[in-house]
Amino acid sequence: MKRILTVLFFVLSTFPLSAQDATWIYYPGDFEIWLGNETQNRRTERDGFFPPFWKMDSHYVAVEFSTKLVLPVAEEVEIYAEGKYNIKLDGKILPACNKITIPAGKHSLNIKVHNQAHVPAIYVKGQSFGSDESWKVTFEDKEWIDESGKASDTSSGTAYLQAGRWNFNSPDTPPSEFKLAVTPMTAAGTEKKGAGELIDFGKETFGYVKFHQLKGKGRLNIYYGESPEEALSTTHCETLDRIDIDNPSANDFTLEDSKAYRYIYVETDGDLSYSSVSMLYEYLPLDYRGQFRCNDELINRIWDISAYTMHLTSREFFIDGIKRDRWIWSGDAYQSYLMNYYLFFDSHSVTRTMLNLRGKDPVTSHVNTIMDYTFYWFIGVYDYLQYTGDREFVKQFYPRMQSLMDFCLSRRNSNGMMEGLAGDWVFIDWADFKMSKSGEVSFEQLLFCRSLETMALCADIMGDTEHEARYASLASDLKSKLFTSFWSANKNAFIHNRENGVMSEQVTPFTNMFAVLFDYLDAEKTKAVKDNVLLNTNALKITTPYMRFYELEALCKLGEYNHVLKEIRDYWGGMLNLGATSFWEKYNPDETGTEHLAMYGRPFGKSLCHAWGASPIYLLGKYYLGVKPEKEGYKEFSISPVLGDLKWMEGSVPTPKGDIKVYMDKKQIKVSATEGEGYLYFTSSGKPKINIGDIEQIAANRYRVMIDTGEEYIINGRF
Amino acid sequence: MKRILTVLFFVLSTFPLSAQDATWIYYPGDFEIWLGNETQNRRTERDGFFPPFWKMDSHYVAVEFSTKLVLPVAEEVEIYAEGKYNIKLDGKILPACNKITIPAGKHSLNIKVHNQAHVPAIYVKGQSFGSDESWKVTFEDKEWIDESGKASDTSSGTAYLQAGRWNFNSPDTPPSEFKLAVTPMTAAGTEKKGAGELIDFGKETFGYVKFHQLKGKGRLNIYYGESPEEALSTTHCETLDRIDIDNPSANDFTLEDSKAYRYIYVETDGDLSYSSVSMLYEYLPLDYRGQFRCNDELINRIWDISAYTMHLTSREFFIDGIKRDRWIWSGDAYQSYLMNYYLFFDSHSVTRTMLNLRGKDPVTSHVNTIMDYTFYWFIGVYDYLQYTGDREFVKQFYPRMQSLMDFCLSRRNSNGMMEGLAGDWVFIDWADFKMSKSGEVSFEQLLFCRSLETMALCADIMGDTEHEARYASLASDLKSKLFTSFWSANKNAFIHNRENGVMSEQVTPFTNMFAVLFDYLDAEKTKAVKDNVLLNTNALKITTPYMRFYELEALCKLGEYNHVLKEIRDYWGGMLNLGATSFWEKYNPDETGTEHLAMYGRPFGKSLCHAWGASPIYLLGKYYLGVKPEKEGYKEFSISPVLGDLKWMEGSVPTPKGDIKVYMDKKQIKVSATEGEGYLYFTSSGKPKINIGDIEQIAANRYRVMIDTGEEYIINGRF
Structure with missing residues (x-):
């Protein structure tokens, strides 16, 4: 028996490893948290810093990495670390160094790194092995030494995970120095306006403005706009930069921070001149693996602009809008995951985003403080499993799923339903009609139910039969209650909410269309929802691409293909008719002129490049090309x-x-x-x-x- | 009613504040965590980095500070921050600046800071107010803005604490630049030894070695020793530095890191010369408020060396030994708290240490991974309340006490007792006799019981009657079980432990003497413990000053004053006879020569300056001067x-x-x-x-x- 185990050990620990596989590794999820703090704290409103209002977590500042080795011959090993580190070979600390020779034989190699400012990370490269996701990591190795000098046995008391990694495959590209790619782009046009100059880059873009042959002393005022109106509104544009320049001789000058804009308006104070303005377009390198073409050029253009919108918002993470927040919002990101499966299929972008959103324990609020966004997080895991088949993700992060679900379960009312408690934001949608967010909102219970189903699935993957049964039973109870409490035989639809035991009269589209998407309805109720809600011209009207995503998907599921194509042409085509070069946060065809630019009580508050605007990619791939996984990972x-x-x-x-x-x-x-x-x-x-x-x-x-x-x-x- | 509230508000928010009170503030506990990471990750073993093996937490990287103001006249306010920050006056973000004018009237002022590497902190100085502990702080303000631009009400959903502070009272001394004080000290003697030079600083000390007129090119090898044997053992001394020097002209050179030593042995390679060696003694400025003098000069010397030992180990935190770990250990620190109350009465050192030890949620292991050390943490809170009367500490950190207690409660066995589970270290003492750490150790249950009593007290302070009753009932149950399970009528003492239902035969001093300290015994059992355990010369012998602390305290409580003085003269006097200039981690009078220096299987592994060696300060103050609080804070x-x-x-x-x-x-x-x-x-x-x-x-x-x-x-x- 012992012999077999030894052989097995050899196979596991040496064969899959080779020097060329070495990559920077870190505690899984920690790079995602650190990078999210870096990027989300870049938001500005006008010239003020605007940080997120939910808890920002931190990476573990001291992390131990370990591996077991069986070396046929001695080999020289290079070690790089981000942080102060030590190397322990077979339990003995070595003097600080970055090259060691490990003799032939069986060894344990442990490296421990401390870094407060950046994520503790290592890159180890031997001849026959390298640092990769087979290494184990922990934030508490619990290895203490008794008075005789004997080390404690850490095998059972310490929780180890597999190392996290991305694509930092060279010692010179450590995680802390991560940057998106850039490529130079020229302006499409320049026009004198008032005291300054309006520069048009031809389409919505993102990057670093660059001034050529900038000379003199004075202040450079740069006002950004997704529209010319915004760039020219020096008093109300959403973002701006004011930079003091003192260049005795002409130099090219690139701004330190990248921003989103199509237009910039430049005014100079003092004695400043420049020859021209260009930009460095900043992007995440991704392959456009999904494709769609058809006989209808409008649909083709909608697909292209959707893909571009999606690419602009697929950055360090899937973010919402590129101009304003640049934050990671779970409900927005959930749609990006789905679109991503039909465009880039970049799984690492999905897990980066999900891991940032989940953060660390303890859970002190809903994801982004929003109840529905917690549920989208769970449902995102469900889809991720379905599309990618990556069960390893569940195995690494099941405890974080459980603690988030425990948070939800601890906030149920006596009916077992979730209501918004103090500090909870019940979002649903930016709707133009009034709707209550109070009491038991049926939409929230529906998403909660699907989240519980997701947990049952994950518990099953973990072999956690006790919890699988519990989650499944909670889901099934809640599903029954959903129908007994909210289905109105009178309205033949789900009612919006119940407050203090009193059922409202309102029917909103949300619960109804999601019930179709989740296959919760029998044929009769399905037809009722279709007729009374989805195709009823008197029903409440959705004005965000966000909820149109689900509305049109539900209609596709109901076979309304022609209707959906017409809606896509009207709605997304409507934005194109208004000159959109990327799709918007909100679009109400009834508005006119600069009304389209306003939101949040601000004349240019609306984001004109918003991830949730790109849904045609998903609809066309899943319901027209008609491709979807039936078993995990497209098996x-x-x-x-x-x-x-x-x-x-x-x-x-x-x-x-x-x-x-x-x-x-x-x-x-x-x-x-x-x-x-x-x-x-x-x-x-x-x-x-x-x-x-x-x-x-x-x-x-x-x-x-x-x-x-x-x-x-x-x-x-x-x- | 409204009028009264307004007046009250005015009184609370303006009268206690004045410009001269301004100080740097931060999220309470966060500076303590950050500083602990900095200091505890300075440990080296030989020339290798040796980080702690328990979880290192992190400060909150984004923190919001807020205050309400009523200004009779407009005033100019200076704002300093450690990190990227924004200023929000009455809900509106101001452009980045460090001086604002606030108009007369009622205002809310919010400042939000992001800082990954250091603790987010602010220093605000107006004419009539300044940043101080009256400001509120949170790591998630949950203030979101709806589509109309209206901000959400954060009053009820956000947990606010009072700001943390220390003594950073000038804008030029931000928390991130905290350093202990230094003062120059000269060497007491220098002797050529082999190829190098042995320098004696006359007594145990801590600081930065300084070379005068250092010139030439080569390597400086510095071997540190608490004994001459250690400094001269270039192969086995516990700490050393090797520094490459290239000084064409002679310069003074001070080492970057401070270390503990009495002796240093210096060897140079290459062509190096220096005129002399001195040091910068590094210390926390503290007043020796406690005093003791008597007719016995040996006792006086023991008190002085105890006080010096205590001061050497009272640094950024109360640490254990100054040579080796320099870590914060809860059991060691617990004794420092008690000694501190009779020497410095520096409450901030107590809370700094307790807050670092407690760290953040989630609780993933015992404090320092040691079960008994978790309990000492609770008992330390009990004493802290008793000596200082600082209920504010409980009010701020009660949730962290609860989560640590929840961790304990979740690890009880079916008897409601705690046994060491995987990853738990059951320490008790470094004893020279064999004792089991497995199963139900009676000593651990005793400390657990006292911890529950502490929680009941804190719950009472919080007005949390439900939990008060629960903790009190758990404590009382456990106390009964302690007697029914472990008191042996046969041995007339507490038995050491029970394993798999089988009671051991061993009587160790620990449970017995702590039962005396906690007043858990009736007169009959007290006498039994005194005769059968404490004064029984055949009983198992304690060889650490750590447990002698409690043993001698128990004897004081039992009125054995002459006996205790004799023990102090023998034991601590024994160390002085061996040349001690500070008290040790362990002292066994039966050992001889360099046996006294060895521990942990290493010839110089023992610490010769260990906080727990300083207990005579406490014993002499509490039991001979006889002073103690009877009600919280010496009321x-x-x-x-x-x-x-x-x-x-x-x-x-x-x-x-x-x-x-x-x-x-x-x-x-x-x-x-x-x-x-x-x-x-x-x-x-x-x-x-x-x-x-x-x-x-x-x-x-x-x-x-x-x-x-x-x-x-x-x-x-x-x-």
Whole structure:
């Protein structure tokens, strides 16, 4: 038995490691927290600093990294660390150094780092192994030494996690020096206006303004605008910079902080001159793995501007708007996760964002202080598992999921429902109609129920049968109550809320459309919601792309493909008609002129580039190309392409390690999948034919084809 | 009603504040955590970095400070901050600046600071007010703005504490630049030894070694020793420095890090010369408010060396030993608190230390990972209240007390007792005899019981009647079980432990003597413990000053004053005979020569300056001068002076804002107290006389006198 274990140990600890795999590693989640503090504390309002109003956590300032080694021959090992560190080989502290020789044989190597300002991190590179996610980390190794000098056994009392990492693969690129990429961009136009100059970069952008041949002494006043009106409003633009310059000879000058704008208005005080203004566009390098093209150029433009909006807001994290907050908001980010699965499939951006939002224990408030945003966090984990199959994430962070759920459970009322307590923000939506956020809001209970279902799933992954049963039972109880309490037989829809035991009369779209998305309704209630809420022109109207996301998704689920395409053309097309080069935080077609720019009681308060504006990417990929995972990580998928009123469409949907390509016109469907297996579903009014594989009829005019090779399946029929 | 409130508000917010009171403020406990990380991560073993093995917490990186003002006239206000900050006056963010003018009237002033590397802190100085502990602070203000621009009401959802402060009373001395004081000291002697030079500073000391007229190029090797043997052992001394020098012309050179030593051995490589070596003694400026003198010069020397030992270990925090760990250990610190009350009465050093030890939630292990050290933390709070009367401390940190107690309660076994679980260190003492640390250790239950009693007291202070009842009931249950489970009628003493339901046969001193200290025993059991354990020469022998502290205190409580003085002369006198200039971590009179220097399996592992060695300060102040508080903060005190075998003694015991002075010889007692009131108790074989006040007889030969004026009371009698 011992021999077998030793052999196994050798296999586990040496084979998967090689010197070229070395990367900077840290306590998982800590880089995400540190980076979030750095970035979220960059917000300014006018020229004042505007920090977030929820708890900012901190990385663990002292972290121990460890690995077990079996070296066939002695090897030289280079060690880099961010912070003050020590190296312990086989339990003995070595003198401070950054190169050690480890003799052949079995060894334990421990490195402990202290760093208050930055995340403790190491990069270790031997000949046969390197630092990677196989290393164990802890913030309390609990290794004490008794009076005889014997070290305590830490094996059972210490909680170890696998190391966190990203892509810091060189000793010269430590995590603390992380920066987004930049590339130079020129201005599209320049115009004298009043005492200054209005520079137009041609489209919404983000980056560092650069002055060329800046000379003289004086003050440079830079007013940023997503619209020309905003840039020219020196008194009301949302962001600005005032910089004192003293350049006796002409020099190029790039601003220290990057900002979002399409326009800048520059005024100089004193004796300043410059030859021109350009910028360094700042972005997260990402592949556009998802694609969509069709016969309708308006839809194509909407997809392109959605993708650009999504890319602008996919930065250090998935943020909300690039001009104003630049904060990580769980409800906004939740939509970015979904869009990301149909565009970049960049899982690290999802986990970076989720880990920052979750932060550390103790939980002292809802995520971003918002009750619904806590629930979106859970549901985001559910989707993440479904799309990526990354169970390791759950294994590392299940305790943090539990403590967040414990926080929720501790705040239920005597009905087992959650109401907004002191300090809780019940957000739901920026709606133009009045709605109560008090008492038992049915929408919140619905999201809470889905969160409990997510916890049951995660408990199952952890083999935590006791909690799995508990979460599942809580979810099922709450689901029953949702119907008994809020479904109105009279209105044939869910009621908005109940306050002090009194049911309101209001029907809002939120609970109703999410119940469709979560498959909580039977056929009869589904139809009722469709007719009475979703397609009822007298129902309350959603004016944010945020909730339009779910509204249109629900309509897609209900088969209203033509209607949804029309809505996309009207709503997103409406923004394009108004000159949008990225999609907005809020759009009410009934407003006119500069009304479109105002929000929060400020003339330019609205964000004109907001992540939640990019949902067509998701809708077109999931409901028109029709691709989605059926089992975790696309091990099994389904492809159900639907043209709606389009003549043809083609596109690609990324999977963890591959792509699913779909082409469809009225006579032909072509699909190929380089990973996983699954079914293509389609409706054909004539009997379809296929080049390879078999077509199986599953209902009248309804067929399916098993897709289980990487080849292209071509089906001819009448679609 | 409104008018009254306004007036009250005015009184509270303006009268106690004045410009000269301005001080740097921060989130309470955060400076203590940050400073503890800085100092505890300075430990080295040889030339390797040796960080603590428990969780290091972090300050809150974003903190909001706020105050309400009523200004009769407009005033100019200076604002300094450590970190990136904003200023919000009456809810509106001002442009970044460090001087604002606030108009006359009612205002709210909020300042929010972000700082990852250092503790967010501010210093605000107006004409009529300044930043002080009346300001409120929070790490999550939860002030969000709705779409109309209206700010949320944060009054009820946010937990505010009063600001923390120390003595950073000038804008130029921010908390991040805190340093202990230094003063130059010369060497007592220098001797050539081998290739180098042995420098003796005459006594144990702490500070920065300084080389005068250092010139040339080469390496300076400095080996530190608390003994000459250690300094000369270049291969085994516990600390050392190796510094590369390149000084073309002669310069004075002071080392960057301070260390503890009496001796240093200097060897140079290359071509280096220096004229002499001195040092900068580094210390916390503290008043020696407690005093003790008597006819016995040995006792006087023991008191002096105890006080010096105490001062050397009273630094940024009360630390254990100054050579090796320089860490904050709760069990060691607990004794420092008690000694402090009889020497410096520096309450801030107590709270600094307690706050660092407690750290932040979540609680992931016992304090310092040691079960007993968690309990000493609670008991330290009990004493702190008793000596200082500072209920504000409890009010600020009650939630942290509760979460630490919850941690304990969650780790009880089915008998409601605590056993060491995985990762728990059950320390008790460094004993030379074998004792089990497994199963239900009676000593741990005893400390647990006292901790629960402390929690009941704190719950009472908080008006938390529900928890008060719960803690009190848990304590009383546990106390009963202690007797039913561990008191052996056969041995007439407490048994050491029970493992898997089986009672051991061993009687150790710990539970028995602490039961005396906590007044848990009736007269019969008290006598049994005294005879069978404390005065039984066959009983197991304590060899650390740590447990001798409690052993001798218990004997004092039992009236064994002569015996205790003899023990002090033998034990502490024994160390002095061996040349001690500070008291040790461990002393076994049976050892000889360099055996006294070894510990932890290392020849110089033992600390020769250890806080727990200084207990005579406490014993002489509390049991011979006989001064102790009877009600919180010395509002009421008792003075019960006892000479033991001394001919005369005199001394002073500090109280929060005053002193109690005591003189006693065989014929006269003189006492005076500048604060509080209480009784002087004494035994006189003849009828005593007094200069002022009344003598009341309370038993045969036993008298008391009410002390309630600041005057000196002189009693003549036969004592």
